[in-house]
Amino acid sequence: MKIIVAIKQVPERDAHIRIDSSGKWIEESDVQYAMNESDAYALEEALQLREKHSGEVIVVSAGPERVGTTIREALAKGADRAIHIDCNDLNQRDALGVARLIADAIRPDNADLILTGLQSDDLGYGQTGVILAELLGVPHATLILHVEKTDAGLKVKRELEAGFFQEIELPLPAALTIQSGGNKLRYATLMGIKKAKTKEMRVVTAAALDGAPVAVLDGIAHPKKQRSTQIIPGDAKQAAATLVEKLKFEARIL
Amino acid sequence: MSGICVVLEERDGRIGRISWEALAAGKLLAAQSGQPVSAVVIGASTESIANEAATKAVNNVIRVEHPLLAHYTSDGYTIALHQLIEKESPTAVVFPHTYQVRDFAPALAARMNEVLIGDVVAIGEGPVFTRQLLQGRLAGNYRHQGSGPCFVSVQAGAFRADAIESGSAEATNFTPTIDAAQIRTEPGEPFRGSAQTVDLGSAPLIVSVGRGIKEADNLPIVQELATALGAELAASRPICDNGWLPMERQVGSSGQTVSPKLYLAVGISGAIQHLVGMKGSQCIVAINKDPDAPIFEVADYGIVGDLFEVVPALTEAIKAAKG
Numbered sequence: 056m057k058i059i060v061a062i063k064q065v066p067e068r069d070a071h072i073r074i075d076s077s078g079k080w081i082e083e084s085d086v087q088y089a090m091n092e093s094d095a096y097a098l099e100e101a102l103q104l105r106e107k108h109s110g111e112v113i114v115v116s117a118g119p120e121r122v123g124t125t126i127r128e129a130l131a132k133g134a135d136r137a138i139h140i141d142c143n144d145l146n147q148r149d150a151l152g153v154a155r156l157i158a159d160a161i162r163p164d165n166a167d168l169i170l171t172g173l174q175s176d177d178l179g180y181g182q183t184g185v186i187l188a189e190l191l192g193v194p195h196a197t198l199i200l201h202v203e204k205t206d207a208g209l210k211v212k213r214e215l216e217a218g219f220f221q222e223i224e225l226p227l228p229a230a231l232t233i234q235s236g237g238n239k240l241r242y243a244t245l246m247g248i249k250k251a252k253t254k255e256m257r258v259v260t261a262a263a264l265d266g267a268p269v270a271v272l273d274g275i276a277h278p279k280k281q282r283s284t285q286i287i288p289g290d291a292k293q294a295a296a297t298l299v300e301k302l303k304f305e306a307r308i309l
Numbered sequence: 310m311s312g313i314c315v316v317l318e319e320r321d322g323r324i325g326r327i328s329w330e331a332l333a334a335g336k337l338l339a340a341q342s343g344q345p346v347s348a349v350v351i352g353a354s355t356e357s358i359a360n361e362a363a364t365k366a367v368n369n370v371i372r373v374e375h376p377l378l379a380h381y382t383s384d385g386y387t388i389a390l391h392q393l394i395e396k397e398s399p400t401a402v403v404f405p406h407t408y409q410v411r412d413f414a415p416a417l418a419a420r421m422n423e424v425l426i427g428d429v430v431a432i433g434e435g436p437v438f439t440r441q442l443l444q445g446r447l448a449g450n451y452r453h454q455g456s457g458p459c460f461v462s463v464q465a466g467a468f469r470a471d472a473i474e475s476g477s478a479e480a481t482n483f484t485p486t487i488d489a490a491q492i493r494t495e496p497g498e499p500f501r502g503s504a505q506t507v508d509l510g511s512a513p514l515i516v517s518v519g520r521g522i523k524e525a526d527n528l529p530i531v532q533e534l535a536t537a538l539g540a541e542l543a544a545s546r547p548i549c550d551n552g553w554l555p556m557e558r559q560v561g562s563s564g565q566t567v568s569p570k571l572y573l574a575v576g577i578s579g580a581i582q583h584l585v586g587m588k589g590s591q592c593i594v595a596i597n598k599d600p601d602a603p604i605f606e607v608a609d610y611g612i613v614g615d616l617f618e619v620v621p622a623l624t625e626a627i628k629a630a631k632g
C-alpha cells in the first residue's frame with residue numbers, strides 16, 4: 056500500500072504566545088515547534104499499515120524551511136521519503152488554498168491512501184483531509200481511530216459524539232482524517248534518526264497565491280474575557296486554605 | 310443570490326440544540342442584511358423534524374428528501390445540498406459545527422470553490438466571523454470574500470437557541486437527483502464503546518486531570534485529592550489517549566457530559582471539546598500555571614500556580630477541614 060501522510064508543524068503547546076506587529080499572526084521567533092498531535096497519530100497509523108501490508112509511507116508538509124525538522128522527525132520514525140512544500144505564507148491561505156497545494160504536490164504519486172490528522176492545533180480548521188479527498192476525487196471518512204484493510208478496500212472505526220462509534224467501509228483509494236488515541240505513538244530510535252538523514256526529502260516551491268483567499272484572516276486578538284473568575288492569591292498553601300474556605304462558606308459545597 | 314439557509318441536524322429523532330443555535334446565528338446574519346431565513350432539513354423522511362422546524366420564526370422550511378439519504382453519508386449529503394444551494398442560491402449557508410458537519414461541509418464548500426468558515430463563536434457587523442485559534446488561546450477574525458455563498462458553522466454554546474421566536478412556516482419539498490453508485494462509503498450503525506462501569510454523569514464531585522500532570526507516575530497526587538474530597542476521578546482526552554486512565558473517564562464532546570456540584574480541573578487548558586462536557590457544572594475550580602488558560606473563562610474559582618505544589622496543599626487543607 057502506498058500511503059501519503061500530510062503533517063503540519065505547529066507551535067508547541069506550552070509556547071508563549073504574543074501577537075506580532077502585523078496583528079495577523081503570532082511572533083514566530085518566540086516559539087518552539089512540534090508535529091501536530093493528530094498528525095503524529097496519522098503517521099503512526101500509516102507506519103503500522105505498512106508493517107502489516109508492506110508498501111511505502113510518504114510524508115508531505117507545507118510550510119517554511121523550519122518544517123524540515125518535523126519532516127526529519129517523521130522520517131526518523133520510519134517514513135520512507137518526504138515532500139516539503141516550501142511556503143512562507145501558509146497562514147494567509149485558507150483551507151482550500153492549502154489543500155490545493157498539497158493535492159498538486161501528491162497527485163503524481165497516485166497513492167492508495169491519504170492520511171491527515173483531524174485538525175491542526177494552531178488554526179484548527181479541521182478541513183484539509185476532507186478537501187483533499189474532494190480535490191483528488193476519492194471517498195473519505197473523518198475522526199478515524201482504527202483502520203483495517205479488507206479485500207474490498209478499508210473498514211474503519213469512526214468516532215461519533217458522546218461516546219459512540221461507527222464502522223464505515225470504503226474502497227481504495229481513499230482519504231482519512233485520524234483522531235488521536237487510536238494507537239500508541241512510537242519514538243524515533245537512534246538508528247532511525249541516523250537513517251533519516253539519508254532519506255529523500257524533495258522540496259517543491261508552493262505556487263504563489265493567486266488572488267485573495269475566500270476566507271480572509273483579517274486579524275487576531277486575545278479572546279474577550281466574559282466571566283470574572285475569582286483568582287485566589289497567595290502561595291500554594293495559602294491559596295489552598297482560602298479555596299477550602301470559599302468552597303465551604305461561599306459556594307457551600309463542602 | 311439572496312436568503313440565508315440554515316441546515317438543521319437531527320439528534321434522536323429531534324432537532325438538536327446546537328442546530329437551534331445555528332438557526333440563531335443564521336437569523337443574526339439575516340437581520341444584518343435584511344434577508345429571509347430558510348430552515349433546511351435532510352433525510353429519507355423528514356416530516357417530523359420539518360414540523361418541529363416550522364414552529365420557529367423562519368420564512369420557510371425546505372425538506373430535502375431522498376431514500377438514499379436515510380443514513381448519513383458525506384457523498385449523499387454533499388450531492389443533495391450542492392443541488393439545493395445551486396437552486397436556492399443563498400448568500401450564506403449556516404451549519405451547527407457537529408462531527409457530521411465537519412465530515413462533509415468542507416467538501417461541499419470546496420465543490421463550489423468556497424471555504425467553510427468553521428467553528429465560529431461570534432458574528433459581528435460586516436459580517437466578521439470570530440473563531441478560536443490555538444485551542445482557544447487566541448481569537449481570529451475572518452471575512453468571506455468569495456463570489457458564491459458564505460459557508461459558516463457555529464460552535465456549540467456560542468449562540469442563544471432560546472432567543473428564537475416561535476412562528477408557523479410553510480414547508481416545501483426538494484428532491485435531489487442521487488444515484489446509488491455515487492455513494493462510495495457504507496456506514497454501519499452507531500454503537501457504544503465498551504461497557505461503562507463509572508457513571509460520571511451522576512457524581513456530585515469530580516476531580517479532573519489534564520496533560521499538565523505530565524506523566525502517569527504523577528497521577529497519585531490527583532487521586533489522593535479525589536479521595537480526600539470523596540470525588541470521582543475524570544480526565545481530559547490526552548490522558549485517556551495515552552492509556553493513563555480508561556476512556557470511560559474522559560469528559561468532553563467525545564466522552565461523558567457531566568454537571569456535578571463541583572468540578573475541579575487540574576492542569577486542563579479548557580479546549581472547547583473539553584468545555585462542552587463540563588461547563589454545566591455548578592461550581593468550577595481550575596488549577597493551572599497559565600493565567601491565560603481558557604479554562605479560567607468558565608471557572609468560578611481559580612488558582613494560578615504549579616499543580617505539583619497546589620494539589621498536595623489542597624489535599625492537606627481538605628483533610629484538615631474534614632477533621
Ligand SMILES: Cc1cc2nc3c(=O)[nH]c(=O)nc-3n(C[C@H](O)[C@H](O)[C@H](O)COP(=O)(O)OP(=O)(O)OC[C@H]3O[C@@H](n4cnc5c(N)ncnc54)[C@H](O)[C@@H]3O)c2cc1C
Nearest residue numbers: 519520521545546561562563564576577578582583598616
Ligand atoms: C473532534 C475532537 C474531539 C475531542 N474530544 C475531546 C474530549 O471529549 N475531551 C477532551 O478533553 N478533549 C477532547 N479533544 C481534545 C481537545 O481539543 C484538547 O486537545 C484537550 O482537551 C487538551 O487536553 P488538556 O487540557 O489536558 O491538555 P493541554 O491543552 O495540553 O493543557 C495542559 C494544561 O496544563 C497546564 N499545565 C502544564 N503544566 C502545569 C503545572 N505544572 N501546573 C499547572 N498547570 C500546568 C498548561 O498551562 C495547560 O493549560 C477533542 C478534540 C477534537 C478535535
